[in-house]
Amino acid sequence: MTKSSVSPQEGKGPLSPSYESYEDIKQLKESQVNEIAEDPMKLNDAHDEWIKETIALAIQKVESERGPSPAHFAFFLMGSAGRKEQATFSDQDHGIVFDGSDEEHQSYFLKVGEEIREGMAHVGYPRCEGKVMASHPRWCHSIDGWKEQIDGWIETDTWETLRHLLTFVDARTLVGETEFLEEIKNHVFQKAQENPSLLKRMSENTSYLHKGVNAFGRLLPEDKGAYTGSMHIKDVGFFPYVHAMRLLAIKESIQEAGTASRMDQTSEKYPFVQGKKDHFNHMLDLRASFSKKQKTYDDVHYVPIEELDKDEKQQLKKALKEGKNLFQQTKKHMESGDQ
Known part of the structure; x- marks a missing residue:
């Protein structure tokens, strides 16, 4: 194996593979992760590098079989990877946006997506x-194809289509043309401005909160199964913060x-966001301490x-309480239609 030479700068390319096989990248990941x-920040930076190496090798494989890329494109991450909130183990959530049209190029980029999917699975990222x-095909489109699909999701207005839209908003370009993804996100933002009820519908889509503390102030861990005595920190702890800040970002x-980062950009305008970042980061650190x-x-x-x-229990209780408050205040704001 050779030392990685992939630039850490997000959204830049092209990439040249530094490894000969996915197995080499897997061994690199396993040697570094512990x-x-x-350290959540270092860990997420490393995830980016391991995935970039995988993408570089995947693109090389597809180009050797089907020729060079027919258009400029961007590969983006979603979910916890998009938000840079991954733990030691993380599954796949990603998409592609390319120049041109779906009719011209989608089949090629779906093949790229398939190779990346299989490469990431080999490296240690389970398929979603x-x-x-x-x-x-839902997550691989041209710029215009993406806009048309988003319009369709909004027009259909079901729990599922709005869930797709919310998932997409957490996208972050890892490789390729950053402006492609920015253009599509701006399309989402414009639609939200034109349709004030959309944010309210989105808040309803994420309105259920898992209870983490009972009426007596005691933490509520799982009471049966393999994780008895443990709390699902993602559902109970992280999601109220994630859902609230996604809505405010839109x-x-x-x-x-x-x-x-969304908290940094909204706390001045929304007082109920202030002070929440420390509690969120505390939970990321707490999860990492058990890695x-x-x-x-x-x-x-x-x-x-x-x-x-x-x-530690008191800090966790406080973080859960602050997350619940953040989401409730955000939801109330969305329902009121305030500017």
């Missing part, structure tokens, strides 16, 4: 069970996908409550 697992991957036309005990993708979603000391 050294940085307890919901097929939110660039290998699926309302304020913020391109940034990261939850903490050495996390052996599977499912493990990273849970924090063993019985292993927390008194102060």
Whole structure:
């Protein structure tokens, strides 16, 4: 294996593969992950590099079989990867946007998406069970194709289509033309401005919150199954923050996908956002502190409550309370239609 030479700058290319096989990248990932697992920022930067290496090799493989790329494109990440909030284990959520038209180029880029999907699976990123991957026609379009699909999602206005839209808003370009994704996000923002009820419908789509603390102020871990005594920190802890800040990002036309960065850009205008970033980052650090005990993708979603000391439990309770408050205030704001 050779040392990685891929530029860490997001959205830039082209990429030249530094490794001869996906197995080489997998070994690189496995050799590095434990050294940085307890530092969420370093870990997410490393995920970007491992995925970039995988993409570079995947593109080389497709070009060797089907010729060079027929158009400029961008490969983007969504979900926790899009927000740079991944843990040690992370599944795949990604898409492609390209220049030209679907009729001309979609089949080529679907092949690119398939190769990336299989390469990432080999490297250690499980395939998304919901097929939110660039290998699926829903997540691989031209710029105009993406705009048409988004218009269709909004017009259809079902729980599922709005969920697709919310998923897309957390996209972040990893490789390629950053302006392609920015243009499509701006299309979403424009539609939200033209249709004030859209944000309200989106807030309803994410209105259910998992309860983390009971009426007596006690934390509520799982009471049965393999994770008895542990709390699903993603559902209970992270999601209220993630959902709230995504809605505010749409309302304020913020391109940034990261939850903490969205807080930085909205806290001045929305007082109920102020002070929430520290609580969110605390939970990311708390999850990371158990990284050495996390052996599977499912493990990273849970924090063993019985292993927390008194102060840690109090900090977690506070973070859960602040997240709930943030989401409730955001939802109230969306429903009121205030500017």
